[in-house]
Amino acid sequence: MTSPVSDPLMLQEARQTPLVIERQRRENVEAVSQLVSALRERRPPYAVTVARGSSDHACTVLKYALETQLALPVASLGPSVHTLYGARLDLRGALVIAVSQSGASPDVVENVRMAREGGAVTVALVNVEESDLSQAAEFTLPLHCGEEKAVAATKSYLASLTAFLPVIAELGGGEALRQALADLPEVLTRTLDLENAASDLAERYRFAENLLVLARGLHFGVAQEAALKLKETCGIHAEAYSAAEFSHGPKRLLAEGLPLLGFSPTDAARAASEQAYQDLSASGADLRTIGPAPGSSLTTPESGHPLTDPVASALAFYLFAGHLALHKGLNPDAPPLLSKVTKTR
Template sequence: MTKFDPQMLKETRQAPEVVARQLRENASLTAKIAQAIAERRPPFAVTVARGSSDHACTVLKYAIETGLGLPVASLGPSVHTLYGAKLNLAGALVLAVSQSGASPDVVENVRMAREGGALTVALVNVEDSELAQAAEFTLPLRCGEEKAVAATKSFIASLTAFLPVLAQLEGDQQLGAALNHLPQHLAQTLELEAQAADLAERYRFADNLILLARGLNYGVAQEAALKLKETNGVHAEAYSAAEFSHGPKRLLVEGVPLLGFTSADAAWPATQQAYADLQGSRADLRTLGPAEGSTLRTPATGHPLTDPVCSALAFYLFAAHLALHKGLDPDQPPLLSKVTKTR
């Protein structure tokens, strides 16, 4: 291991205690939100977020749609803030995710939705932020201060904050048990840091990288692509393993390497076949996740909704060490700051 230990890695390693604190301190809030959703029976849900928070919403979309059968759409914040449209969100469940709670366009959309009769829930780390005040309900991420520009522990917390609500609404005891054991599984994932660093070393000269996934892991792949851009200056893009086999597959001829996320859920057989086909085409493909045979195999957590959390954590270890292999400081990405306010 290198002697330089960036803030990004230090905060990544806090994930187990963050999730444990969140589960413990949000219990009463979780019950209230689950009760409100059960009583109001929203016909659909929308998410409002940007950047890493929006990628967490992609994971939540799959979680809500597969668990509750509730359609989920991603709201374009500028539809209201720039174009002046007031969307009809009466009765909808509106989930806004933000580490800082300071982005004006997210705040304004939540305010509009609440005034229009939506059930609004903010997943936010800064509990006295404008976003927290604008929403009817708040689920704190419980991360403590996050100093690194590249969000890590706040993304992990964004993945887990709403899962106890789903467990209660679905009466899913398996999910409840998986959440209770998740801090332990995250701690086991941190033990893979040396393996993650070894895997990262082989990509040290890569200028481009494609991330592949399906279903619950697709949002994690989106987040992975963003982190590679932020911390490594690598041109990375995320694709569905199904969609990549169309036009993007042409990039294999150029030798672009691939990193695929694996799973232990209903999406895995189709994803596994897609990866096998790519390897048959001599693609440079390595894998990360809980499936047997993964290049970097993460702990199985006991539920499809919690497995991606460990995969995200393992990827953060990979990304930080890739930056170190490249001689970069992941805490000092050029042109970027911690909070970006958009309208």
């Protein structure tokens, strides 16, 4: 039997993702239909997300999805504005989306309760269906991950990226998105075939202490998640930047020899990302890339739609991060000072 260190739970759970996404799509049909009907009837003028950690990074991807596909402006709510400062925000008519694996964080729950009492359409994307968050929200889209034991979230983050996409497909994403969602489990299965290549790419970073992660658009929330996971599982001080913003000051860090990891899309951000990465490489930056764009250091399968491509990129990154931890002699399932559920107020 393989020891947890040689085959950590983090990697085992990441490999479950194709089955998780298929189960989510199959079992959420009624919940999606109910939410779509409510949103067509009540038509929110804007959306607000409430989350922390990996779930908040999923909300960044969701923000780009809602804004690019439905022209719905999206803001991120600071949970402490209500729970610490006592403000009751006027969210009448808004779409409020809370994302949480456990559904147990009091500050997220209290903000959803406040929003619902104030007349918002509240939706919980949550893995624990009987959680306080699910009870507080008007609608729930279950993640259907099953138990996630690893401290580092993988399958729950990926399921958070996909849970709202069927709603977007029905409200304006069209047939291409519906087909991409149907094909996504197979695409993710092919992504898992990259595990050896991901391990090889990770090997070159085994002595890295710092790493800068770049992306544009729909992949930016994946870059945020990547930076968190590098801190969490590998003890690397990593920070995420928009490739557009990197030259406005942070580029100075290249003079210190910091390596770069970029996410390479094939959507509307492709040309701008490629140009930024070419410029950085020309200036001597140590840059490797992950994503569906041809020529990426770790080229992921194209999924058929811009909204589903980041799911494969994130899964490939998790394979990279898990093996990087192993190359460093670390157990990604036992990060110092961390626990699975963090309850903030």
